[in-house]
Each structure stands twice: as C-alpha cells, then as structure tokens.
Amino acid sequence: MATTAQQQGSFEGTLRSAKTSMVFSETLQLAIDSFRASKVRSLLTMLGMIIGSASIVLVVTVGLTGKQYAIQTISSLGPNLVEMQYSGGTTIGPNNTSTPDYMTREDEDAVREAVPGIAYSSPMLETHAAISMGEGRTKDALLLGVSPQYKDVRNLAVVAGRFFDDQDAIAHEKVCVLIEPFAKALYGSAQNAVGQTFTIVGIPFTVVGVAKLRITDFGQSELSDQTALIPYPVARYFTGRDDVKEIFFTMRDPMDVTSGADKITRIIQSRHKPTSVYKAQTLVDVLEVMGQIATSLTYVLTAAAFITLVVSGVGIMNSMLANVSARIREIGIRKALGATRREVRMQFLTEAVTLSLGGGLIGTLLGLALPLSISFLTPFHIPVSPWSAVIALSTSTLVGVIFGTVPANRAAALDPVETLKYE
Template sequence: MPTTTAAPPVSRTRRAVYSEIINFAYDTFCGNSIGANLIYAEYQAGAARITNTAPDPITIDDMNAVQGQVSGIVAASPVMSLGERIPVGGGKERDIMILGTFPQYRTVRNLVVVTGRFFDQQDEMQHNKVAVITEKMANLIYGSSEDAVGKVIKLSGLPFTVIGTFKERVDTFGQSEVTDNTMVIPYTVSRYFSDNPAIKQIYFSVADPSLVEPATEQIRKVIQSRHRPESTYNVENLTQLVSVAEKTANALTVVLFLVAAITLLVSGIGIMNIMLSTVSARIREIGIRKAMGATNREIRLQFLSEALLISLIGGLIGVVIGLAIPYSVRFLTAYRIPISGLSAIVAIVTSSLVGILFGTVPAARAAKLDPVESLRYE
C-alpha cells in the first residue's frame, strides 16, 4: 500500500555567487514560467511535536473556507503525496511519488502536457483510475512519452491507466514536489489509499499579482482561525521566497568573495616564491643570455611569461574542476546548477592578472642581474 511522504513546496535553491543567478531565479519563479500569482499553504508538523499535542494538519475544508472568505482566488488545488514501488520490468522495481490532486493543479502549477491529456473534472467526479506521469518517468520506463499513453500501472492492486505525460514549464532544480518519477492521480481516487483527511499542501492562484501579498496574509489568518492557536502553518508566496533567497545569496557572495581573495593572495605569494627560486637557480643562464645580447626588457618578459604560464595552468585546472562539479551533480541528481561562461572567462583573466602581478618582483630581480657577476656565480 502506498505510504504517505512529505513533499516540499515549490521553491528553488538560489544560493550562488553571481547576481545573475538571482535574477534568473526571480524570472523563473515570479515571472510567468510558474506564476507570480501562486500561493501555497502547508502544516508545519514540527510544531505539534514540540508542544506535545496531536497533529493539526490542513484539510480540504480549509481550502474550501479560504475560497469562500478570501477574494481574488481563481483556482485552488490540494496535494496529497504518497509513496509506492512499481515493477519496471526485468524483475526490477522503482520508487515513485504519487500526487493526489485536482484537475486545477495543472493550471495552478502551470504544467505542460507533453502527450495525451491531463485528467479533468469528470475523471475526478467519477473516481476514474487514470494517471498522468512525468515525461522523464515515461522515457525511463516505457521508452517514450508516446508509448507510455495507454499503459496500466498497478497501485496496491488497483489498475491505473496512463492518459498523458507532463513536465514542469521550467526546471525547478529538484526543489518541487514533482520529482522525475512522479505520477499524478485524481484526488478522489487517492483517498482510496488513506483514511486520513490531512493533505500536504494547498496551492492557490489569485487573479492578479498585485493581490498576492494581501491574499497570502488573509489565507494565513483563515487557516489559523480554523485550528488550535499553538498550531503553526506555513503560508508563503514565491515573491517572498525569492526575497529571502536573494538576501541569503548576497551574504554568501560576500563570504565566497573573501575566501576567493585570500586564496588568490596565497596563490600569488606561492607563484612569487617559485619564481624567486627559479631566478636564483638560473643566474648563470641569465648571465649567458645577457652576454649574448639579451636586454633587461627581454629577461623581464621571459620571467613574466613563465609566471603567467604557471597561473594560467592553475586557472585552467580550476575552471575544469569548477565545471566538472555542477555537471557531475546534474548527472547524478535532478539538481541543475546554472553554469556561466562569463564566470570561466573571469576566472582565467583573474588568474592571469595574479600571475603577472606576483611575477613582477622576480622578473625585475632577474632583469637587474649584472651579466659579469652572473657568469661568475657558482
């Protein structure tokens, strides 16, 4: 039988160094991609354990009360989450996430139907055992989205016909209740698997973005008024989440900048020490070059070039590692870290400047060596 599991609200991890990532986050979550009109509500279960009282989760009745008392709400949908293992062939099984929700969920979450259709009000009212699955799940289990439509998936012995596949309009970086292996079924049918009236989240959509803030506060008050005073409920909108994330990212940017500055300083000192040792070891070579007509400028350029080469190699290695990490995370998980080509260019240019800056002293010392004394050096 499916087991109930928690599903996090739609959000997106926005911790990054560069400010353009914050702008991208705002455009993604507060623009039309997911919807500037989206508000979600959920019960904070931890509060009940701290106060040693019974859980007081949100229910469908809360959603109906909000729709009746808060103006401007154009759509609402509950989310009930369940976990199940299904056979995928070859004697193997796969864990999937099952979401029981309303047909309005597609509109509220701005989902894209890839093949087939999303279930409708008739499916909901008639308790039709139909399902839509993610495009990635369809490709993984059935080979393609087209081949998935019409297939039957059994949940606790009940057959569900796949009527469509879908995907999120934008990448939510693994922070959505929709995972790669998600199956969405009508809410009325999901009640077959649980007698508990509790639901994990409620999504609301308001008519205009200007109504989001006042509606958020009104929804919070309505839900809180229907439950015990000590119970805690999280009612948020995406604008608030991005604002908090932006402050966090800015603080992290400062910390990482300081770490990078210290790292560059230590690296620069290391390059300078290496080059000073190189100059000391090649005094006779410098004397021979000067005796053969090399100018101080040519000697200086030679050692500056060597310092630049060392720093460039270090910079390129750093860029390769820096690119390998997000690509590895992207390959191993659903989390997609934005990669900026500008960042790689800045890293290479910065490492080059560090090499030139800290290579100046050794290069100048090499250029000032007296050729006669250098040839006598043992």
C-alpha cells in the first residue's frame, strides 16, 4: 500500500510538472504572437529598455577604463615608489649656526642594508643653472643630480642614446641625459641631441641620451620640460655639499610599499636629530583615492542609467495597460474556455517581462559590442566587466516584473461575463 501511494504521488508530481511546462510554453507562445501582431509598438516600447541597458554597460565600461588609465598614469611615475623628503629640522654647527638636517648618501646605504625588498634607489640634488651652447645661445635648465638607478626608479624610457651608468658616476664623467621636450627645444629632435656638447658654469657636458616618462605625469613629478639629468657626484660640483633633500626607493613587491615606507622612515629618523622631520610619500594613497573617485563616478552614472530603465518600465506598463484594454474580449474568451485568473495573470506578466528582457538583451549586446570592437580593431584595450551585463539583464527583468504586475492583475480581475459583452 505504501508503495502504491508513493507511485501515485510521483505520478501526480510528474503530471503537475508537465502541466506547468505546457502552460508556460503556451503563455510564451501567446506573448510572441502578441508581439508579432504589433511589431512597431513592441519595438518602440523596448527602445527605452535598449537605451537604458546599453547605458549601464557603457557607463561601467567607461568607469573601468578611467580607473585603469588613472592607475597606469600614476604608476608610470615610478612603480612601487617610496619618496623620502626632508621636511624640517636643523643641526647646530660651529659658532652656534644652524643648518638644515638634510639626508645623506649614507642614509641611503643604511636603508638598503636594513630594509629587504628594495630594488632600486637614487638620491636627488636639485639646482637651476644656465646652459651655454656657444655663439651666445643660453637656456635656463633644471639640473637633477641622480644615480643611474633613477631611470628604473622613475620608469623612464630612453628614446635616443643611453642613460649614464655606474662607471660614469664613479669616474665623475661630465655627461647628461635630457628630457625629450628639452632635447627637441635645443636641437630639434632626440636623435640630433645625442653627442652634442654644452657648458654649465664653464664645465663642458656631453649629451649621451634622451629620456621621457612612459606616460604623461600631468606635472606630478619633479621632471619638467627643461630638465637635464646628470650623475649625482657631478651635481655636487654645483652645490658643494653632500646633502640630499629627497631619496627615492623602489620596492620589488607592491605589497611591501606601505611597510617599507614605515621602515625607511624609522631608519632615517634614527640617524638624525629627533626634532628633524622626514616624510615618506607613496602612490598607494593616491591610487586608492583615484580608484574611489572612479568607482563613485561609475555609481552616479549607473544610477542615471537606472532612471532610464525605470522610465522605460513606465512605458511598458502603459503599453501593457493599453494592450489589456484592446484585448478584453480575448481575455473573456480564454476565461470562458477554462483559463484561470493565475494563467491570465501569467500571460500578461510574461509579455511584460519578455518585452523588458528582450530590450535589455539587445541593449546589453549593443553596449558590449562597442568596447569589444575597439579592443579587437585597435591596439587599445578596453576593459569589460561581465557584471555590467548581469546587472543590465537582471534590472531589465526586475523592471518587467514590477511594471508588468499592474496590467497583469487588471487583466486577471476582469469578469468573464462582462468581457464577453465587450465590443
């Protein structure tokens, strides 16, 4: 007996499942037939959903692209960079004279010995001088005395010639590397600049290379369009001191930047007066802020796209209400033939969701097509988030359900006797 009851229950469950499948299939077919009967109205109703869904995908894509570009731009100033700066404090010398408590090359060496994970480092001496190219031609320049590792610290690209090396620094060779805009201003092109000679305070210098930042820094680094880089030991000729206001360190692992900055600060601080102030600047905070700005902007623009979807949802509801009014007699005939209120409600709700989801699908495909085409046809890579498609389609479905409920309930509540009298 128990076995027979179980078999009967299983049979009834299978029957219910088959009936549900048949009802849904019939309902979907009725929705498709309704769209075919009024193609223009259906397309116009879907237009708002198409625009809204495409907007969501494109807005998220623009936000991701902007975030990626901002991060690449900032990172180009020096990947994993820790910039130590002297901020204040003095030492008392002979005759009670106070002098700034600058950092030294010994501080740099001490840090490199004590802090693991440092890939490159470079001190920087900064001074301004006029360079003379003969025949009375002079040009003001920003001279930066740096080590050969400065090229890697600042992620410079050498566009002509070479960067000076350790041998040049040890031998105090009078060589320099010009920043590309300066080389073009002086000699017309980067290639023409290599091998040229000019003098600074009567000392002849030979241009051995021309370099540039890989991505524009928007004025955020110490490099200007009139910069000449020279070996640090040679730069001391112009200052007469071994004091350093800035030392750059590059960590191998970006995860070590924050902890490395703290260690570097403690070591340098311990080698100077307690009242002296040294600050470590990193790109971590800047990158986080840029990411937050890009994300916030994406949220705002996505909210605007959601408004478009809501407005299109109102359009779907109005269209479906008009559709119910135009099909009152059809609804009465279906009810007379045995259709339940639930089946009528499901029919019109399915039509609304199909309209909304169809528009969302078309809009999502159009929104994805643009960035994917750019990535495929050009060398530019446009990041595309699959979540933007999921959000667009989910929102389209939700809008169809919400704004299709009222027309569906109105159709289901119609009295079959009254509907059959309707002309």
